[in-house]
Amino acid sequence: MPNMLAGRKILLIITGGIAAFKAIDIIRLIKKAGGEVQPILTASAQEFVTPLTAGTIAGNEALSELFDLTRESDIGHIELVRDADLIVVAPCTANFMAKMANGLADDLASTAILARDKHVIVAPAMNVKMWSAGPTQRNLNLIVEDGMQIVGPDEGEMACGEFGPGRMAEPETVFAAIEDYFYTFGENLPLKGKRILITSGATREPLDPVRYLTNASSGKQGTAIAAALRAAGAEIEFVTGAAEVPPPNGVNVTQITTAQDMYDAVHEALPCDVAIFCAAVSDWRPKEVGSKKIKKTGDGEAPSLEMVLNPDILKSVAALEPGERPALVIGFAAETDNVTEHARAKYERKGCDWLLANDVSAKTGTFGGDSNAIVFFDDQGHHEWPQMSKAEVGQKLANRIASFLKQSD
Numbered sequence: 538m539p540n541m542l543a544g545r546k547i548l549l550i551i552t553g554g555i556a557a558f559k560a561i562d563i564i565r566l567i568k569k570a571g572g573e574v575q576p577i578l579t580a581s582a583q584e585f586v587t588p589l590t591a592g593t594i595a596g597n598e599a600l601s602e603l604f605d606l607t608r609e610s611d612i613g614h615i616e617l618v619r620d621a622d623l624i625v626v627a628p629c630t631a632n633f634m635a636k637m638a639n640g641l642a643d644d645l646a647s648t649a650i651l652a653r654d655k656h657v658i659v660a661p662a663m664n665v666k667m668w669s670a671g672p673t674q675r676n677l678n679l680i681v682e683d684g685m686q687i688v689g690p691d692e693g694e695m696a697c698g699e700f701g702p703g704r705m706a707e708p709e710t711v712f713a714a715i716e717d718y719f720y721t722f723g724e725n726l727p728l729k730g731k732r733i734l735i736t737s738g739a740t741r742e743p744l745d746p747v748r749y750l751t752n753a754s755s756g757k758q759g760t761a762i763a764a765a766l767r768a769a770g771a772e773i774e775f776v777t778g779a780a781e782v783p784p785p786n787g788v789n790v791t792q793i794t795t796a797q798d799m800y801d802a803v804h805e806a807l808p809c810d811v812a813i814f815c816a817a818v819s820d821w822r823p824k825e826v827g828s829k830k831i832k833k834t835g836d837g838e839a840p841s842l843e844m845v846l847n848p849d850i851l852k853s854v855a856a857l858e859p860g861e862r863p864a865l866v867i868g869f870a871a872e873t874d875n876v877t878e879h880a881r882a883k884y885e886r887k888g889c890d891w892l893l894a895n896d897v898s899a900k901t902g903t904f905g906g907d908s909n910a911i912v913f914f915d916d917q918g919h920h921e922w923p924q925m926s927k928a929e930v931g932q933k934l935a936n937r938i939a940s941f942l943k944q945s946d
């Protein structure tokens with residue numbers, strides 16, 4: 538994954554609230570990813586974390602006073618903002634949100650915000666009643682209209698003992714939004730401007746309102762591929778069934794249940810440059826879906842299931858006319874035996890450009906596990922990739938897609 542934060546400078550404004558300690562973790566995450574942090578603490582933030590702590594972790598002196606003359610003479614508040622690539626306010630109190638919404642500038646943090654020429658990510662943190670209060674919601678609308686990006690707040694138990702929305706988003710979530718900003722606006726990303734459709738997870742075919750047929754796909758491989766392609770700058774349409782892992786940050790998610798839903802969502806999301814079919818799709822569905830729970834009969838007989846075929850989504854996209862067909866259509870093959878032989882037949886049958894076959898027999902632990910061993914097929918033949926993590930498979934595939942598109946541009 539390209540290291541998006543290397544050499545990037547983030548102005549982190551920490552305002553006063555119990556969540557201020559979480560800002561320290563945000564600093565750590567940015568530093569670990571190679572970014573630079575310039576912390577600014579408001580006076581009330583210093584009741585919760587000291588400038589020394591924030592400055593030491595950041596490796597940059599934490600600033601707080603507007604009229605620090607020495608500081609003002611060499612880096613004024615305007616330069617501070619000009620110097621930064623991104624501004625993050627975390628945690629953002631109701632009071633600071635009100636100041637940002639109304640253009641108040643009575644300390645270094647609020648002055649920097651008013652003088653900004655950079656994108657601002659805001660992670661609010663406050664008591665649930667303060668969050669839902671009319672003035673706060675009005676201020677929220679104003680800062681959103683001004684182009685600020687809001688992350689959170691989360692719902693949950695608050696430090697004050699009340700329950701509801703108001704808790705600051707977790708540091709990892711704020712960090713993901715920071716990374717995503719640079720993915721979206723970063724320069725020289727290999728897949729910038731490319732639109733990629735990915736299916737992932739398992740479909741579910743209902744038998745009645747409480748039962749369904751499905752499979753053991755965890756969605757991990759599709760998610761890892763989406764994350765790697767997003768990191769390379771692509772816009773991702775992620776059409777997913779049931780999965781054990783959440784979709785990656787920054788992708789457009791369409792959640793579906795059945796194979797027919799997935800077919801419809803995929804065709805709706807077209808056109809795209811590349812389409813990747815990672816989902817484990819049910820090949821059949823019950824012909825009749827009971828509107829009520831199917832009951833046991835008194836005679837002890839088990840009901841028999843009549844099945845009908847589902848549409849083959851990959852095949853339908855691979856067969857599109859030039860102009861409508863993505864430049865690259867990539868399928869997967871889940872096999873439990875004779876992997877190469879079955880996969881070659883599947884490659885020919887499906888009409889895709891590349892096919893990644895994996896052995897999903899129980900002994901390999903591929904389904905649900907974190908690693909994968911791929912046999913890769915294209916029109917030149919096939920070759921084996923060594924066993925690697927699903928994240929590495931995602932990265933390798935992203936690199937291959939980027940070089941294919943570069944050649945065909």
Ligand code: CTP
Nearest residue numbers: 814815816818820848849850851868869870871
């Ligand atoms: N696929 C699809 N729509 C279907 C079935 C499969 O898009 N109705 C896609 C999968 O996402 C995968 C590829 O086709 O990219 C192969 O899926 P797989 O389950 O391995 O093969 P099947 O076509 O289902 O064939 P078989 O069950 O005979 O192995």
